[in-house]
Amino acid sequence: MTATVGNVEPLRGRNGAMGQRVRLRVWRGSGDEGELRDYEVEAEEGEVVLDLLHRLQATHCPDLAVRWNCKAGKCGSCSAEVNGRPRLTCMTRMSLFDPEETVTVTPMRTFPVIKDLVCDVSYNYVKAREVPGFTPPAGVEPGQYRMWQRDVERSQEFRKCIECFLCQDTCHVIRDHEENKEAFSGPRFLMRVAELEMHPLDDYDGDRAEEARGEHGLGLCNITKCCTEVCPEHIRITDNALIPLKERLADRRYDPIPWLFRRRG
Amino acid sequence: MAETERHDYDVVVVGAGGAGLRAAIEARERGMRTAVLCKSLFGKAHTVMAEGGIAAAMGNVNAGDDWRVHFRDTMRGGKFLNNWRMAELHALEAPQRVWELETYGALFDRTPDGRVSQRNFGGHEYPRLAHVGDRTGLELIRTLQQRIVSLQQRDHAEHGDYEAGLRVFAEFTVTDLLREGDRMAGVVGYWRESGRFAVLRAPAVVLATGGIGKSFKVTSNSWEYTGDGHALALRAGARLINMEFVQFHPTGMVWPPSVKGILVTESVRGDGGVLRDAHGRRFMFDYVPEVFKESYADSPEEADRWYTDPDRNRRPPELLPRDEVARAINNEVKEGRGSPHGGVYLDVASRLSTEEILRRLPSMHHQFKELADVDITAQSMEVGPTCHYVMGGVEVDPDSAASAVPGLFAAGEVAGGMHGSNRLGGNSLSDLLVFGRRAGIGAAEYVVGLVRRPEVSAGEVDEAVHTALEPFDAAGVRGGENPYALHAELQQVMNRLVGIIRDGGEMCSALEQLTEIRQRAVRMTVPEGNRQFNPGWHLALDVRNMLLVSECVAAAALRRTESRGGHTREDHPRMDPNWRNRLLSCVLRGGELELSEQPQEPMRPDLMRLFSREELEKYFTAEELGVLGEPSRKR
Numbered sequence: 001m002t003a004t005v006g007n008v009e010p011l012r013g014r015n016g017a018m019g020q021r022v023r024l025r026v027w028r029g030s031g032d033e034g035e036l037r038d039y040e041v042e043a044e045e046g047e048v049v050l051d052l053l054h055r056l057q058a059t060h061c062p063d064l065a066v067r068w069n070c071k072a073g074k075c076g077s078c079s080a081e082v083n084g085r086p087r088l089t090c091m092t093r094m095s096l097f098d099p100e101e102t103v104t105v106t107p108m109r110t111f112p113v114i115k116d117l118v119c120d121v122s123y124n125y126v127k128a129r130e131v132p133g134f135t136p137p138a139g140v141e142p143g144q145y146r147m148w149q150r151d152v153e154r155s156q157e158f159r160k161c162i163e164c165f166l167c168q169d170t171c172h173v174i175r176d177h178e179e180n181k182e183a184f185s186g187p188r189f190l191m192r193v194a195e196l197e198m199h200p201l202d203d204y205d206g207d208r209a210e211e212a213r214g215e216h217g218l219g220l221c222n223i224t225k226c227c228t229e230v231c232p233e234h235i236r237i238t239d240n241a242l243i244p245l246k247e248r249l250a251d252r253r254y255d256p257i258p259w260l261f262r263r264r265g
Numbered sequence: 266m267a268e269t270e271r272h273d274y275d276v277v278v279v280g281a282g283g284a285g286l287r288a289a290i291e292a293r294e295r296g297m298r299t300a301v302l303c304k305s306l307f308g309k310a311h312t313v314m315a316e317g318g319i320a321a322a323m324g325n326v327n328a329g330d331d332w333r334v335h336f337r338d339t340m341r342g343g344k345f346l347n348n349w350r351m352a353e354l355h356a357l358e359a360p361q362r363v364w365e366l367e368t369y370g371a372l373f374d375r376t377p378d379g380r381v382s383q384r385n386f387g388g389h390e391y392p393r394l395a396h397v398g399d400r401t402g403l404e405l406i407r408t409l410q411q412r413i414v415s416l417q418q419r420d421h422a423e424h425g426d427y428e429a430g431l432r433v434f435a436e437f438t439v440t441d442l443l444r445e446g447d448r449m450a451g452v453v454g455y456w457r458e459s460g461r462f463a464v465l466r467a468p469a470v471v472l473a474t475g476g477i478g479k480s481f482k483v484t485s486n487s488w489e490y491t492g493d494g495h496a497l498a499l500r501a502g503a504r505l506i507n508m509e510f511v512q513f514h515p516t517g518m519v520w521p522p523s524v525k526g527i528l529v530t531e532s533v534r535g536d537g538g539v540l541r542d543a544h545g546r547r548f549m550f551d552y553v554p555e556v557f558k559e560s561y562a563d564s565p566e567e568a569d570r571w572y573t574d575p576d577r578n579r580r581p582p583e584l585l586p587r588d589e590v591a592r593a594i595n596n597e598v599k600e601g602r603g604s605p606h607g608g609v610y611l612d613v614a615s616r617l618s619t620e621e622i623l624r625r626l627p628s629m630h631h632q633f634k635e636l637a638d639v640d641i642t643a644q645s646m647e648v649g650p651t652c653h654y655v656m657g658g659v660e661v662d663p664d665s666a667a668s669a670v671p672g673l674f675a676a677g678e679v680a681g682g683m684h685g686s687n688r689l690g691g692n693s694l695s696d697l698l699v700f701g702r703r704a705g706i707g708a709a710e711y712v713v714g715l716v717r718r719p720e721v722s723a724g725e726v727d728e729a730v731h732t733a734l735e736p737f738d739a740a741g742v743r744g745g746e747n748p749y750a751l752h753a754e755l756q757q758v759m760n761r762l763v764g765i766i767r768d769g770g771e772m773c774s775a776l777e778q779l780t781e782i783r784q785r786a787v788r789m790t791v792p793e794g795n796r797q798f799n800p801g802w803h804l805a806l807d808v809r810n811m812l813l814v815s816e817c818v819a820a821a822a823l824r825r826t827e828s829r830g831g832h833t834r835e836d837h838p839r840m841d842p843n844w845r846n847r848l849l850s851c852v853l854r855g856g857e858l859e860l861s862e863q864p865q866e867p868m869r870p871d872l873m874r875l876f877s878r879e880e881l882e883k884y885f886t887a888e889e890l891g892v893l894g895e896p897s898r899k900r
Contacts, residue, residue: 030797046521046637058749062801063794067306069487072527072632074403075309091635114458115798125307125435129427133415134370142364143323146379152372156397159372159404163308199370 019044022094023102024052026064030115036104043094049105050078050089053117065116073232076164080117081106086166086230108169124165127185130215131192135204151200158195158241160233161188167227167237173220184217187227187237194241197248209248218245269453269726270463274300276708277452277467279439279494282310283402283697284677284704285473286409287362291705292471293416293431297712300465301413302434302454304489308410311475311487312697315402316530316628317386318394319698320691321359325376326383326392327575332356333875334390339692340876341556342388342586343656343685344830345845345884346507349868350663351683355692355699362698363395369415371408373397385535388586388689390560391575399530399628405694437463439493440806441729442470442501442673445719449501449672453729457803460796462730466721469708471666472498472659472675473701477511477818480811481652481764482756485517485528491807492814494679498659499813499858503668505851506681506863508657508814509821510831512688513765515590517651519608524636526651529611529629531690533646534583536625537572538613540594541645542602548609549582552593556883557585588687588830591650595765598649608649614642650765654693656684656831657821660850665707666700672711672719676704686830736791736805745790748805755782755811763819768835772823779819783812813858820860821849842886867892 022043025036039060041052050068057064066089068078073091082092083104097103111119137145168186169175190212197208212218223246225238235241276292278285281303289301303310322335335356340347363381367373373395374382383392397404413431420429439454443464451466474494478486495505516529534540542548550568553561561582562568568581583590594609603609613622619642623630626641633639633646658681659668666674677697684692739745762775786809791802827841828834846865851858870892873881881890 044522047523048636051523057800058747058753062747062749062792063799065798065800069305069309069311069489070314071487072314072524073635074400074628075305075313075487077305077309093636118458118798121306129414129417129421133411133418136368136370142361142368145364145367147372147375148379149375149377149382152375156372156374159397159407160400161407162313162403196370199372202370 020099022052022099024056025102025104026053026056026116027106027113028061028064028116029113031113034113036106038102047094048090049082049087049092049094049103052094053089053105065114065118067118074162076162076232079108079164079166079169081108081169086169088164088166088232091232108165110169110171110175111165121165123181124163124168124186124188127189127216128192130185131189131196132204132206132211134196134199134202137201137203140201145201147200154198154240155195157235158191160235161191162233163188164232166230166232170226170230172224172226173217180217180220184220185215187221187242190216190218190221190245191235191237191241194245197245209245209252212245213249218242218249269730270461272300272463272465274298274465274467275712276300276469276471276705277302277465278471278473279452279497280310280473280475280677280679281305281307281433282312282473282475282677283405283409283694284701285310285471286406286413287698287701288471288473288674288676288705288708289431290409290412290416291702292709295706295709297709299431300434300467301432302437302439302452302465304438304457304493305436307433307435308406310406311489312406312694313403314485314487314528315405315694316399316528317532317535318384318396318401318691319359319363319405319694320386320389320393320689321363321395321695322356322391322393323360323363323381323383323395324391325380330391330393335359335393336872337875338389339689340685342689342692343687344840345685346829346848346865347685348663348682349872351700353872354663354703355683355696358699359695362695362702366405366408366698369408369412371404373404384532385584386690387531387534387584387590389691394535394691396532398624399532399626401694405697438803438806439497440733442497443721443725443729444501444670445722447502447670448719449670450719450721453726455733455796458798460799460802462733464721464726468715468718469672469674469712471704471708472673472679473677473704474679476655476678477811477814478652478655479807480755480759480815480818482760483517483526483650484652485514485526486652492810493807494675495658495817496810496813498668498670498673498675498679499817499851499853501670501673502852503670503673503675504660505657505817506660506848507686507821508655508681508817508851509825509849510656510686511652511818512587512654512656512831513591513650514653515587515594515650516611516648517653518637519604519647519649520606521637527632527636528651528653529646529648530626531587533611533613533626533629536613537616538611539581539583539616540590541610541612542597543604543610544602545610548597548602549585549590549593552589552596553582553585554589556880557589561585586687586689587653588833591765592833594648594650604647606647608647610645611648612645614644652760652764654678654688655818656686656688657681657817662707664703665710666704667707667711674704674708676700686832733806736789736802737796739788739790742788742790744788745792746785746788747792748789748801748808751782751786751789752804752808752811755779755808755815758782759815759818763815763822766833766835767822769823772819775819776816776823779812779816783816786812816858817851820858821851824849824860840884842884845884846886846889
């Protein structure tokens with residue numbers, strides 16, 4: 001391991017000649033104990049942060065804990081903070097950074113660290129269980145579902161979610177306030193409520209918008225759009241999911257009649 | 266081991282991709298206490314990588330489609346080596362499995378009349394793939410994941426416990442299957458987070474662990490694809506068949522180096538994209554093999570008319586089965602007509618409008634933009650073959666997914682037979698659903714029929730734990746081997762010597778090198794860290810499995826002296842009807858691999874009659890065709 005910062009070869013070109021050395025600063029440790037450590041590692045053209053973490057594993061620190069699966073931005077496993085910004089490390093190219101810069105990789109701040117870059121994200125799975133699932137429409141046989149493309153598109157946008165939990169990580173409601181985790185499900189699961197609320201055939205007999213407020217803390221969201229900014233799938237979480245949910249609630253408070261006769265399908 | 270955590274279940278499902286989740290749903294709905302074990306977090310399985318769609322003959326876009334047509338396409342794609350009963354069940358049941366996903370909340374793209382839309386794909390006669398843009402695998406995994414959560418919510422309402430009937434063990438790796446006598450008794454594995462071991466006692470185990478692609482250097486597969494289920498099955502006494510058949514997807518990214526192998530969906534071609542050489546020439550017309558000449562266009566004009574008038578024109582050759590396209594690209598590059606980075610060009614920019622590309626292929630647009638600085642609405646993609654799928658796997662009973670080991674079931678990529686020598690695109694997701702469900706039923710019925718539940722032996726557990734911890738014992742020993750370095754060597758050997766084009770001499774050399782790596786692998790060490798989330802240790806255990814499975818691939822590939830589907834021999838370039846009805850199977854005896862030939866069960870005559878005699882003559886021996894009677898019969 002080269003835990004040094006000095007003596008780095010000069011770097012050539014932003015988009016990278018082969019075999020240049022770059023400086024990484026990575027959080028190492030378990031639980032609350034840990035420190036940032038500096039490494040120098042070879043980088044090749046076109047590489048992403050995750051490539052360099054893998055090279056660190058293979059050459060410097062075989063026990064460096066990193067989650068990853070697809071390395072193509074599709075599974076949402078390799079979330080971390082790169083220079084303090086929540087990102088998928090597999091989609092963060094080294095060419096984004098100044099070649100002289102030390103690139104700092106730390107675990108997602110909102111969740112407890114297990115080891116190195118791996119966090120305990122069980123909060124998300126707990127919240128997922130608290131959103132009642134899709135209720136199939138009574139009397140419609142499988143194969144008889146009819147929906148229009150323009151109607152499914154609204155929920156389809158939210159179903160692009162790869163559950164990287166970067167939106168949860170960045171959301172200041174829980175990022176800076178551990179105590180809110182109990183009452184607040186975070187953008188990912190408020191969006192899940194919106195997705196079901198907008199599903200053309202959901203036959204749920206409760207009131208999803210009201211549950212978003214009561215059970216999932218929609219009121220705590222003050223639409224700063226941080227979640228939308230970090231979403232690697234470019235889902236417009238705030239504009240298309242959270243604000244419409246808030247509007248549905250607001251409408252009902254003025255007039256209880258539509259609340260009773262909600263249109264379905 | 267006194268301190269080992271213990272659990273009791275009726276059914277344990279190893280693997281949480283499409284097949285595993287579907288099996289777990291079925292087992293739970295049939296009243297089984299069920300556990301699903303995933304190596305990754307819940308919902309991250311390799312299934313999310315599937316892009317194009319789920320093949321199912323619903324006939325929503327072309328009413329001419331039905332299960333018979335799908336069956337025929339599947340058998341043709343697999344060069345008639347498929348287990349025909351599996352191909353039949355698959356074609357028959359796939360539509361119900363897709364519709365069922367809608368009852369779980371899935372939202373597929375729609376036809377103008379509101380039904381599930383279907384797209385064209387290689388080897389499929391009609392538009393057949395249910396899809397959601399180019400992220401169909403994500404929709405499938407999320408839908409099944411959410412269905413599991415719904416079932417847990419039901420249990421919570423009833424018992425006050427979400428995990429009363431169905432529990433997901435996330436980031437849990439199985440190291441060994443446990444037996445009582447010759448039948449299943451459970452599994453032993455470790456929590457990746459803590460490195461602590463746990464035993465799950467269960468009379469029925471469903472393997473749904475996916476494939477083996479991480480044994481190859483250039484692959485579209487994720488780290489999880491280390492052949493665990495294949496190796497577990499072998500060590501438990503089951504039989505693997507068809508291991509020589511490995512699919513190289515024709516279009517993986519080739520540049521920049523860090524993304525080499527990442528998949529470029531076949532939908533690009535299904536939706537109109539074409540392959541061109543360095544001079545811009547559309548070369549696939551040169552590569553239509555004799556057996557497919559009748560169904561594929563011989564000029565760009567006819568091929569282009571097919572998109573709007575499929576009834577009076579033949580299909581573009583870009584939509585040949587994957588093995589054909591991969592070999593063609595390989596040859597273009599070899600003959601010096603490739604792109605600067607050793608691939609060919611895949612052009613959709615000149616074929617579809619920007620809006621169409623963004624609507625139909627959003628993930629591809631995003632992937633190339635972010636990873637390669639290429640805008641696919643304006644520029645061609647550079648693509649080349651990448652290891653994608655293994656057709657071989659655990660030999661199972663087609664109807665119940667039961668292996669030869671009582672209580673052991675397998676479904677999805679880890680099972681063998683369904684796809685023969687080559688899988689058609691889109692047939693994987695449908696395979697997961699059809700046989701995942703059947704494995705769930707098979708396991709549940711097996712458990713219901715048991716008189717006595719098997720016991721786990723403490724000695725067997727201790728031994729399994731001891732073996733898994735060996736890399737720690739070897740730490741500090743002189744001459745210890747680094748698992749990362751050994752893995753890289755293994756990948757080089759497989760890619761170079763047992764890759765897309767094979768040769769007897771090279772494979773002999775591969776087997777020697779694999780033996781040498783296996784000897785060194787005994788000395789693999791964990792150079793740093795403890796048992797807590799230690800990727801070096803995890804990889805050491807994975808390499809053990811990859812070595813065993815790679816040896817199966819190389820040994821079977823050396824034995825099969827013909828070329829068929831995902832197995833191409835430079836020294837035996839022809840397809841031989843005398844090999845069609847012979848399967849190569851691997852078992853482990855006394856720690857050594859044993860390869861043998863076994864006959865393929867003859868196809869039922871009513872299924873044979875779905876094909877013309879002329880077509881069957883290209884694949885079957887005269888003796889086999891005898892069941893059809895007089896030579897004049899047509900379908």
